[in-house]
Amino acid sequence: MTGPRPRVAIVGAGPAGAFAASSLRRSHGDVEIDLFERLPTPWGLLRGGVAPDHQDIKRLADTFERQALRRGCRFLGNVEVGVDISHAELMRHYSAVIYATGAQTDKSLGIAGEDLPGSWAATEFVAWYNGHPDYRDLQFDLSAKRVVVIGNGNVAADVIRMLTLSPRELERTDVADHALAALRESAVEEVIVLGRRGPAQAAFTSAELRELGHLDGVDLHVRADELELDPVSRDWLADQGTFTARTNVELLTEFAARPPREDAPRRIELRFLRSPVQIRGNGRVESVDIGRNQIVRADDGSLRARAVDEPVETITCGLVLRSVGYRAVPLPDVPFDERSFVLPNERGRVHTPDGAPLNGVYAVGWIKRGPTGILGTNKRDAEETVSCLAEDLATGALVPPPEPDREQIDALLAERVADIVTVDGWRAIDRLERERGRDERRPRVKLASRDELLSAAAATAPSAPAAVA
Ligand SMILES: Cc1cc2nc3c(=O)[nH]c(=O)nc-3n(C[C@H](O)[C@H](O)[C@H](O)COP(=O)(O)OP(=O)(O)OC[C@H]3O[C@@H](n4cnc5c(N)ncnc54)[C@H](O)[C@@H]3O)c2cc1C
Ligand SMILES: NC(=O)c1ccc[n+]([C@@H]2O[C@H](COP(=O)([O-])OP(=O)(O)OC[C@H]3O[C@@H](n4cnc5c(N)ncnc54)[C@H](OP(=O)(O)O)[C@@H]3O)[C@@H](O)[C@H]2O)c1
Missing domain, CATH: 3.50.50.60 (FAD/NAD(P)-binding domain)
Known part of the structure; x- marks a missing residue:
């Protein structure tokens, strides 16, 4: 692919999305990566699933921080794809979209x-x-x-x-x-x-x-x-x-x-x-x-x-x-396999239910293979998806999007979402939770309402996504 740097949107900042971001960053240093997340906080079930008495496992968050956020992947929290921005809109702004939305219900x-x-x-x-x-x-x-x-x-x-x-x-x-x-x-x-x-x-x-x-x-x-x-x-x-x-x-x-x-x-x-x-x-x-x-x-x-x-x-x-x-839930305007509750895909390349390829659309993690597997399973899985994406980048199969500049997506998001949580916002939440935890000799005391999370993020962070990373 020639022209501007390819831009990739990852939808869902859980373990699968984070592993995909770090694998893509490792293999393709020049790709711009935006991590969209419907919650104000990243790491999906690592924060919201892994049991509180298994703190050792939660240290994986430090690896995600180091390998994805500190290496320039932008975190765009409190943005729900399918609600705040559509699949079609993402495709207008990114060369590729990787869905990593997990399994949101039972x-x-x-x-x-x-x-x-x-x-x-x-x-x-x-x-x-x-x-x-x-x-x-x-x-x-x-x-x-x-x-x-x-x-x-x-x-x-x-x-x-x-x-x-x-x-x-x-x-x-x-x-x-x-x-x-x-x-x-x-x-x-x-x-x-x-x-x-x-x-x-x-x-x-x-x-x-x-x-x-x-x-x-x-x-x-x-x-x-x-x-x-x-x-x-x-x-x-x-x-x-x-x-x-x-x-x-x-x-x-x-x-x-x-x-x-x-x-x-x-x-x-x-x-x-x-x-x-x-x-x-x-x-x-x-x-x-x-x-x-x-x-x-x-x-x-x-x-x-x-x-x-x-x-x-x-x-x-x-x-x-x-x-x-x-059980995974469908995303508006993205194909869904109603029997297996996954995005229909071949090694992470999403296709329509009758098998027609969907250029530039990928899946990773539980939305790709169903709700089984430990955290590490998502690493191998992400590498498979990212290698397909890399292959498609190399062969020129990914066409540049009509609105390829970062400023264009940032302007659209600013119009739609008042309280986008950036990486600085997330770090402000993280810091406050850890500080509150220190007083009580706990790993952290979680802020558990959207209002608390958003005001902690806003207290020390600029809200425009362009200011991130
Ligand atoms: C209760 C529980 C405990 C677990 N404990 C362990 C453990 O101790 N050790 C271990 O190895 N494995 C554990 N696992 C397994 C591990 O958590 C999963 O393998 C892993 O979280 C799957 O990653 P994922 O990214 O596919 O999904 P998720 O972790 O669910 O991440 C998906 C992310 O996408 C976001 N999202 C969803 N829809 C949208 C949208 N439309 N727009 C934007 N963002 C969206 C979600 O908010 C979420 O952050 C546990 C699983 C569960 C359920
Ligand atoms: N500490 C950790 O590493 C950790 C912690 C939590 C989760 N995880 C991982 O996360 C994944 C999801 O875990 P999970 O516990 O939700 O899923 P799971 O491992 O698939 O277990 C689901 C359980 O529900 C049973 N079940 C399914 N349908 C049923 C029905 N209709 N009636 C009665 N029983 C039924 C299954 O029985 P059958 O076996 O008969 O189908 C099984 O016992 C797993 O891969 C798990 O290992 C890991």
Whole structure:
């Protein structure tokens, strides 16, 4: 490509967008990169998903800061693509647009009672305790002794810990203040976790499962009869079982053999081969009916849960957290695969549902491959997308946009969004949160409303994006 420097918009400043920015910056020093983000803060689920008691992982933000923001990528926070600026407008200003918008909602169970008050998606609980400004006003009733968590993946592990850590442990974290206040008053003593498949298919990774078995003041219980592997799972574990599955079965066996800790103030019970059939309650959650499953091998070789025809068991509880996965939402005027909930793409190059290429449009992270994978998965994924973009730049497949100057997009944004948060604005937020944290010996005390975030950003930062980087 000849002419002005290519300009790339990355939509979504979560881990995938940040990895894409740093990979692009590394391979193409001359490309101008703008990171659009609907929140006033960057780093997506690294800030708003990763559990407050896992602070070590949050240090990845320093790498993003160093490899993207300090290397001249502009942060344009509080700008929602599809609302404040359209896809077509982005295409008029940038040679390429990389969508990195993640998975913004939850997958539903499709059972009766799912929407009763007291039945929440784990996505909501997670966003609430992590200080996501759109969720701070939710009210979780933690007055009941028993909670049922549906699903046994790593998000479930996070919410189980948040429900069972002591206030003393929570106070050392960056859990949002409103959540800390509610969790301090929590009456929850028992968390029942429903895995629809067996112990060999639990979706926890082993480190997260091990951690659940070693929480202070928490008795973890596994029923011996539910731990016994059925013949299909036994054969699968012996022939094809992953390292994680074998380790998980070993850990669960070890947990099941431990004598119960009668003195522990809180208890976790991991149930297996159990699915919720209905959530019941008169105006709010009072119980969950659960059915037993067996493992069957499907035609494609995968191991599935199939309901066994026998009477249901009822578990009384006051709160249900459905942790059965995240789900992406479509963006206006961008193709969307309604079956897989991703942008249809080939190695990150977005195409229409019938396969026609969309020049200059790319995807990365959860919006590219679905809502699975740890932070590091997004690095490899970003490198794949960026290498396709680099190839398209090299072959001249990316045409210069009709309005290629930075000043043109800045003028449009200034017209549309009053409070754009620049990199300076984000640093002002970051500084203030860390300062507030220092006083309380916490990593940070989060500002959890848009107003607080925007006024912290405005206090020390110019608002015009042109002043950034
Ligand atoms: C609760 C939870 C805990 C996790 N904990 C860990 C962990 O401890 N360790 C680990 O390795 N992995 C963890 N993960 C996985 C990891 O967080 C994901 O792999 C990663 O965040 C996916 O990155 P992403 O950028 O695709 O999506 P996201 O992190 O969701 O980022 C997407 C970004 O796009 C923005 N956005 C969305 N729509 C728009 C729009 N229209 N305009 C502008 N911006 C937009 C969003 O606000 C968000 O900032 C966790 C995941 C969850 C859900
Ligand atoms: N500490 C960490 O590293 C960390 C922390 C949080 C999240 N993450 C990552 O983020 C990604 C998302 O995590 P996640 O926990 O949301 O997803 P996940 O790992 O896919 O787990 C989803 C769970 O929901 C169950 N489920 C799905 N549909 C169901 C239904 N209809 N009925 C009952 N159960 C159902 C799944 O069971 P089946 O297995 O039977 O489908 C599984 O147990 C994962 O890759 C995870 O590793 C990592």
